[in-house]
Amino acid sequence: MTPLSTLIEQQPLFAVCITVAAYAASEVLWRKTGRSALLNPVLTATAAVAALLLMLGISYDDYIHRAEPINETLPLLIVLLAVPLCxxxxxxxxxxxxxxxxxxxxxxxxxxxxxxxxxxxxxxxxxxxxxxxxxxxxxxxxxxxxxxxxxxxxxxxxxxxxxxxxxxxxxxxxxxxxxxxxxxxxxxxxxxxxxxxxxxxxxxxxxxxxxxxxxxxxxxxxxxxxxxxxxxxx
Incomplete structure:
Protein backbone atom coordinates (compact mmCIF):
# COMPACT_ATOMS: atom_id res chain seq x y z
CA MET A 1 0.00 0.00 0.00
CA THR A 2 1.29 3.46 -0.90
CA PRO A 3 2.18 5.51 2.22
CA LEU A 4 -0.08 8.46 3.01
CA SER A 5 2.81 10.90 2.69
CA THR A 6 3.55 9.66 -0.83
CA LEU A 7 -0.10 10.03 -1.84
CA ILE A 8 -0.13 13.59 -0.51
CA GLU A 9 3.14 14.48 -2.21
CA GLN A 10 1.78 13.26 -5.53
CA GLN A 11 -0.94 15.91 -5.41
CA PRO A 12 0.36 18.83 -7.49
CA LEU A 13 -0.98 21.56 -5.21
CA PHE A 14 -0.49 19.92 -1.82
CA ALA A 15 2.14 22.45 -0.70
CA VAL A 16 0.04 25.41 -1.81
CA CYS A 17 -3.08 24.02 -0.12
CA ILE A 18 -1.45 23.29 3.24
CA THR A 19 0.28 26.68 3.25
CA VAL A 20 -2.89 28.62 2.50
CA ALA A 21 -4.97 26.50 4.88
CA ALA A 22 -2.44 26.88 7.70
CA TYR A 23 -2.33 30.66 7.34
CA ALA A 24 -6.12 30.97 7.04
CA ALA A 25 -6.64 28.88 10.17
CA SER A 26 -3.95 30.84 12.01
CA GLU A 27 -5.57 34.12 11.02
CA VAL A 28 -8.93 32.95 12.41
CA LEU A 29 -7.29 31.73 15.62
CA TRP A 30 -5.44 35.02 16.01
CA ARG A 31 -8.63 37.07 15.66
CA LYS A 32 -10.67 34.85 17.99
CA THR A 33 -8.02 35.05 20.72
CA GLY A 34 -8.00 38.83 20.77
CA ARG A 35 -5.07 39.24 18.36
CA SER A 36 -2.58 37.79 20.83
CA ALA A 37 1.04 38.59 19.92
CA LEU A 38 2.12 35.03 20.69
CA LEU A 39 -0.42 33.68 18.20
CA ASN A 40 0.69 35.86 15.30
CA PRO A 41 -0.53 34.16 12.08
CA VAL A 42 2.95 34.04 10.51
CA LEU A 43 4.40 32.34 13.57
CA THR A 44 1.60 29.82 14.10
CA ALA A 45 1.24 29.03 10.38
CA THR A 46 4.99 28.40 10.09
CA ALA A 47 4.90 26.10 13.12
CA ALA A 48 1.83 24.27 11.80
CA VAL A 49 3.33 23.63 8.36
CA ALA A 50 6.63 22.49 9.88
CA ALA A 51 4.81 20.10 12.23
CA LEU A 52 2.73 18.69 9.38
CA LEU A 53 5.78 18.10 7.20
CA LEU A 54 7.52 16.29 10.06
CA MET A 55 4.45 14.21 10.83
CA LEU A 56 4.01 13.14 7.20
CA GLY A 57 7.71 12.65 6.59
CA ILE A 58 7.78 15.15 3.70
CA SER A 59 11.12 16.81 3.05
CA TYR A 60 11.45 20.57 3.04
CA ASP A 61 13.05 20.48 -0.43
CA ASP A 62 10.00 18.73 -1.86
CA TYR A 63 7.64 21.08 -0.07
CA ILE A 64 9.36 24.27 -1.24
CA HIS A 65 9.58 22.95 -4.81
CA ARG A 66 5.83 22.29 -4.90
CA ALA A 67 5.09 25.64 -3.24
CA GLU A 68 6.64 27.43 -6.22
CA PRO A 69 3.26 28.87 -7.37
CA ILE A 70 3.17 30.91 -4.16
CA ASN A 71 6.67 32.24 -4.80
CA GLU A 72 5.70 33.16 -8.34
CA THR A 73 2.88 35.40 -7.06
CA LEU A 74 5.21 37.41 -4.81
CA PRO A 75 6.34 39.87 -7.55
CA LEU A 76 2.69 40.73 -8.21
CA LEU A 77 2.06 41.29 -4.51
CA ILE A 78 5.11 43.54 -4.30
CA VAL A 79 3.78 45.62 -7.18
CA LEU A 80 0.45 45.93 -5.36
CA LEU A 81 2.26 47.67 -2.51
CA ALA A 82 2.27 50.71 -4.79
CA VAL A 83 -1.47 51.15 -4.18
CA PRO A 84 -1.28 52.12 -0.47
CA LEU A 85 1.89 54.09 -1.20
CA CYS A 86 0.00 56.20 -3.74
Whole structure:
Protein backbone atom coordinates (compact mmCIF):
# COMPACT_ATOMS: atom_id res chain seq x y z
CA MET A 1 0.00 0.00 0.00
CA THR A 2 1.29 3.46 -0.90
CA PRO A 3 2.18 5.51 2.22
CA LEU A 4 -0.08 8.46 3.01
CA SER A 5 2.81 10.90 2.69
CA THR A 6 3.55 9.66 -0.83
CA LEU A 7 -0.10 10.03 -1.84
CA ILE A 8 -0.13 13.59 -0.51
CA GLU A 9 3.14 14.48 -2.21
CA GLN A 10 1.78 13.26 -5.53
CA GLN A 11 -0.94 15.91 -5.41
CA PRO A 12 0.36 18.83 -7.49
CA LEU A 13 -0.98 21.56 -5.21
CA PHE A 14 -0.49 19.92 -1.82
CA ALA A 15 2.14 22.45 -0.70
CA VAL A 16 0.04 25.41 -1.81
CA CYS A 17 -3.08 24.02 -0.12
CA ILE A 18 -1.45 23.29 3.24
CA THR A 19 0.28 26.68 3.25
CA VAL A 20 -2.89 28.62 2.50
CA ALA A 21 -4.97 26.50 4.88
CA ALA A 22 -2.44 26.88 7.70
CA TYR A 23 -2.33 30.66 7.34
CA ALA A 24 -6.12 30.97 7.04
CA ALA A 25 -6.64 28.88 10.17
CA SER A 26 -3.95 30.84 12.01
CA GLU A 27 -5.57 34.12 11.02
CA VAL A 28 -8.93 32.95 12.41
CA LEU A 29 -7.29 31.73 15.62
CA TRP A 30 -5.44 35.02 16.01
CA ARG A 31 -8.63 37.07 15.66
CA LYS A 32 -10.67 34.85 17.99
CA THR A 33 -8.02 35.05 20.72
CA GLY A 34 -8.00 38.83 20.77
CA ARG A 35 -5.07 39.24 18.36
CA SER A 36 -2.58 37.79 20.83
CA ALA A 37 1.04 38.59 19.92
CA LEU A 38 2.12 35.03 20.69
CA LEU A 39 -0.42 33.68 18.20
CA ASN A 40 0.69 35.86 15.30
CA PRO A 41 -0.53 34.16 12.08
CA VAL A 42 2.95 34.04 10.51
CA LEU A 43 4.40 32.34 13.57
CA THR A 44 1.60 29.82 14.10
CA ALA A 45 1.24 29.03 10.38
CA THR A 46 4.99 28.40 10.09
CA ALA A 47 4.90 26.10 13.12
CA ALA A 48 1.83 24.27 11.80
CA VAL A 49 3.33 23.63 8.36
CA ALA A 50 6.63 22.49 9.88
CA ALA A 51 4.81 20.10 12.23
CA LEU A 52 2.73 18.69 9.38
CA LEU A 53 5.78 18.10 7.20
CA LEU A 54 7.52 16.29 10.06
CA MET A 55 4.45 14.21 10.83
CA LEU A 56 4.01 13.14 7.20
CA GLY A 57 7.71 12.65 6.59
CA ILE A 58 7.78 15.15 3.70
CA SER A 59 11.12 16.81 3.05
CA TYR A 60 11.45 20.57 3.04
CA ASP A 61 13.05 20.48 -0.43
CA ASP A 62 10.00 18.73 -1.86
CA TYR A 63 7.64 21.08 -0.07
CA ILE A 64 9.36 24.27 -1.24
CA HIS A 65 9.58 22.95 -4.81
CA ARG A 66 5.83 22.29 -4.90
CA ALA A 67 5.09 25.64 -3.24
CA GLU A 68 6.64 27.43 -6.22
CA PRO A 69 3.26 28.87 -7.37
CA ILE A 70 3.17 30.91 -4.16
CA ASN A 71 6.67 32.24 -4.80
CA GLU A 72 5.70 33.16 -8.34
CA THR A 73 2.88 35.40 -7.06
CA LEU A 74 5.21 37.41 -4.81
CA PRO A 75 6.34 39.87 -7.55
CA LEU A 76 2.69 40.73 -8.21
CA LEU A 77 2.06 41.29 -4.51
CA ILE A 78 5.11 43.54 -4.30
CA VAL A 79 3.78 45.62 -7.18
CA LEU A 80 0.45 45.93 -5.36
CA LEU A 81 2.26 47.67 -2.51
CA ALA A 82 2.27 50.71 -4.79
CA VAL A 83 -1.47 51.15 -4.18
CA PRO A 84 -1.28 52.12 -0.47
CA LEU A 85 1.89 54.09 -1.20
CA CYS A 86 0.00 56.20 -3.74
CA UNK A 87 -2.91 56.69 -1.34
CA UNK A 88 -0.60 57.83 1.44
CA UNK A 89 1.80 59.78 -0.78
CA UNK A 90 0.90 63.21 0.63
CA UNK A 91 1.51 62.04 4.20
CA UNK A 92 4.73 60.28 3.21
CA UNK A 93 6.01 63.42 1.47
CA UNK A 94 5.42 65.60 4.53
CA UNK A 95 7.32 63.10 6.69
CA UNK A 96 10.40 63.11 4.46
CA UNK A 97 12.96 64.49 6.92
CA UNK A 98 11.83 62.50 9.99
CA UNK A 99 11.77 59.34 7.86
CA UNK A 100 15.27 59.99 6.51
CA UNK A 101 16.63 60.47 10.02
CA UNK A 102 14.81 57.41 11.37
CA UNK A 103 15.99 55.34 8.41
CA UNK A 104 19.64 56.22 8.95
CA UNK A 105 19.45 55.53 12.68
CA UNK A 106 17.47 52.32 12.17
CA UNK A 107 19.82 50.94 9.53
CA UNK A 108 22.93 51.71 11.54
CA UNK A 109 21.47 50.26 14.73
CA UNK A 110 20.33 47.11 12.91
CA UNK A 111 23.82 46.46 11.54
CA UNK A 112 25.57 47.44 14.78
CA UNK A 113 23.34 45.22 16.92
CA UNK A 114 24.07 42.29 14.61
CA UNK A 115 27.84 42.78 14.58
CA UNK A 116 28.65 44.04 18.09
CA UNK A 117 29.00 40.67 19.82
CA UNK A 118 30.65 38.81 16.90
CA UNK A 119 33.21 41.61 16.49
CA UNK A 120 33.91 41.55 20.23
CA UNK A 121 34.44 37.78 19.97
CA UNK A 122 36.72 38.28 16.94
CA UNK A 123 34.45 36.23 14.68
CA UNK A 124 35.44 35.45 11.09
CA UNK A 125 34.59 37.70 8.17
CA UNK A 126 32.30 34.98 6.85
CA UNK A 127 30.19 35.05 10.01
CA UNK A 128 30.03 38.84 9.98
CA UNK A 129 28.84 38.80 6.36
CA UNK A 130 26.27 36.15 7.22
CA UNK A 131 24.52 38.06 10.00
CA UNK A 132 25.07 41.74 9.11
CA UNK A 133 22.09 42.10 6.69
CA UNK A 134 19.58 40.61 9.17
CA UNK A 135 16.99 43.39 8.88
CA UNK A 136 16.38 43.48 5.12
CA UNK A 137 14.26 41.25 2.91
CA UNK A 138 15.51 37.70 2.43
CA UNK A 139 16.39 38.08 -1.25
CA UNK A 140 18.48 41.22 -0.65
CA UNK A 141 20.12 39.78 2.48
CA UNK A 142 21.13 36.61 0.64
CA UNK A 143 22.63 38.62 -2.20
CA UNK A 144 24.64 40.78 0.21
CA UNK A 145 25.87 37.77 2.20
CA UNK A 146 26.79 35.87 -0.95
CA UNK A 147 28.87 38.72 -2.37
CA UNK A 148 30.72 39.14 0.93
CA UNK A 149 31.41 35.44 1.42
CA UNK A 150 28.72 34.69 3.98
CA UNK A 151 26.66 31.51 4.40
CA UNK A 152 23.44 32.35 2.58
CA UNK A 153 21.36 29.53 4.08
CA UNK A 154 22.08 30.77 7.59
CA UNK A 155 21.41 34.34 6.49
CA UNK A 156 17.94 33.35 5.29
CA UNK A 157 17.14 31.69 8.62
CA UNK A 158 18.34 34.75 10.57
CA UNK A 159 16.34 37.18 8.42
CA UNK A 160 13.14 35.15 8.71
CA UNK A 161 13.62 34.71 12.46
CA UNK A 162 14.11 38.47 12.92
CA UNK A 163 11.04 39.12 10.78
CA UNK A 164 8.88 36.76 12.85
CA UNK A 165 10.16 38.26 16.11
CA UNK A 166 9.39 41.78 14.88
CA UNK A 167 5.95 40.80 13.62
CA UNK A 168 5.10 39.13 16.93
CA UNK A 169 6.61 41.51 19.46
CA UNK A 170 7.23 44.72 17.48
CA UNK A 171 3.79 46.31 18.00
CA UNK A 172 3.90 45.48 21.71
CA UNK A 173 7.36 47.01 22.12
CA UNK A 174 6.31 50.13 20.21
CA UNK A 175 3.21 50.51 22.39
CA UNK A 176 5.32 50.07 25.52
CA UNK A 177 7.68 52.76 24.24
CA UNK A 178 4.75 55.16 23.86
CA UNK A 179 4.59 55.10 20.05
CA UNK A 180 0.96 55.72 19.11
CA UNK A 181 1.20 57.06 15.56
CA UNK A 182 0.43 54.43 12.88
CA UNK A 183 2.94 55.96 10.45
CA UNK A 184 5.74 55.70 13.02
CA UNK A 185 4.75 52.14 13.95
CA UNK A 186 4.67 51.05 10.34
CA UNK A 187 7.97 52.65 9.40
CA UNK A 188 9.70 51.05 12.40
CA UNK A 189 8.30 47.62 11.54
CA UNK A 190 9.33 47.92 7.90
CA UNK A 191 12.89 48.99 8.71
CA UNK A 192 13.45 46.48 11.51
CA UNK A 193 11.49 43.43 10.31
CA UNK A 194 11.30 43.76 6.50
CA UNK A 195 8.51 41.84 4.75
CA UNK A 196 7.01 40.11 7.78
CA UNK A 197 7.00 43.37 9.70
CA UNK A 198 5.33 45.05 6.74
CA UNK A 199 2.64 42.37 6.61
CA UNK A 200 2.02 42.92 10.33
CA UNK A 201 1.84 46.68 9.78
CA UNK A 202 -0.97 46.25 7.24
CA UNK A 203 -2.95 44.50 9.98
CA UNK A 204 -2.69 47.70 12.00
CA UNK A 205 -3.87 50.07 9.26
CA UNK A 206 -3.27 51.07 5.66
CA UNK A 207 -1.20 54.04 6.84
CA UNK A 208 1.05 51.77 8.89
CA UNK A 209 1.34 49.38 5.95
CA UNK A 210 2.29 52.13 3.52
CA UNK A 211 5.00 53.50 5.81
CA UNK A 212 6.26 49.97 6.50
CA UNK A 213 6.55 49.39 2.75
CA UNK A 214 8.62 52.52 2.18
CA UNK A 215 10.74 51.71 5.24
CA UNK A 216 11.41 48.19 4.01
CA UNK A 217 12.40 49.40 0.54
CA UNK A 218 14.62 52.26 1.68
CA UNK A 219 16.34 50.15 4.34
CA UNK A 220 17.16 47.49 1.75
CA UNK A 221 18.73 50.09 -0.54
CA UNK A 222 20.72 51.72 2.26
CA UNK A 223 21.89 48.39 3.69
CA UNK A 224 23.28 47.35 0.30
CA UNK A 225 25.76 50.22 0.62
CA UNK A 226 26.33 50.21 4.38
CA UNK A 227 27.07 46.54 5.06
CA UNK A 228 30.00 46.17 2.60
CA UNK A 229 31.45 49.46 3.84
CA UNK A 230 31.20 48.39 7.49
CA UNK A 231 32.58 44.90 6.85
CA UNK A 232 35.53 46.39 4.95
CA UNK A 233 36.47 48.48 8.00
CA UNK A 234 36.39 45.61 10.48
Missing amino acids: RQFALIRTAGFPMSLALMIGSVVAIASALALPVAMEASDSLLATIAPKSVTTAVAIEIADRLGGVTGVTAVIVISCGIFGAVFGPLLLEAAGVRDDAAKGFALGVASSALGTARAFQISETAGAFASIGMILNAVLTIFLVPAVIAQL
